[in-house]
Amino acid sequence: MLTSTVCAAVSAGGLGIALLTAYRKRFLAAARIAAYSLIPIGLVMTGIIDWVTGLVFKPTVWAGFGVLALSALLFMVTRAAERRGGGGRKERRTAAAEGREVAAPGASAPSLGPARPAQRSKTKSKQDSSGDDFSDIEAILKKHGI
Incomplete structure (x- = not known):
């Protein structure tokens, strides 16, 4: 009843300030x-305020929130x-005992093709004999019109 009065x-x-x-x-x-x-009086008339005050002032509701928080903490x-x-130790032990891999066989292989040093050696052989390392940079600048 006090909440309704408030x-x-x-x-x-609020209506006085509006006037x-x-x-x-x-x-x-x-x-x-x-x-x-008009929002507070509308909430009182619909009964939402009584529901909220019943929710806030009951200790069992707060205990329920505590249990939910504990559950979320355990999940995290x-x-x-x-x-x-820490998880999956049994799976790795049984896989090692059976002689198979847990991950896919080619999981650690690079998926981008040949390694970078092989590509660099090709570009070095294409460079002129003076060893100009700025030809790549010059090509990029020319491409952008700089």
């Missing part, structure tokens, strides 16, 4: 203030431990 007082105060704002010929701002000030801790390598 919400009604807040709405009445003062309208008196100063700021009608758009007055309409916006009136809209905001187990995922972090699994990522650090």
Whole structure:
């Protein structure tokens, strides 16, 4: 009942401020203030305020939030431990005993083709004999018109 009275007082105060704002010929701002000030009394009339106060002031509800927080914390801790390598030890042991790999056989092979040093050796052989290392940079600058 106290919350209903407080919400009604807040709405009445807001409507008073809206009237003062309208008196100063700021009608758009007055309409916006009136809209905001009608929200608390509307919440009281729909019963949402009673539901929220019942939710906030019950210890069992807070205990439920605590249990949910503990559950979320346990999920995060187990995922972090699994990522650090703590999870899946049995799977790796059985795979090692059977002689097979846990990951795909070609998982560590590069997927971009030949290695970089082989490509560089080709470009070095194409360079002139004076050893000008700036030819690549010059080509890029010429490409962009600089």
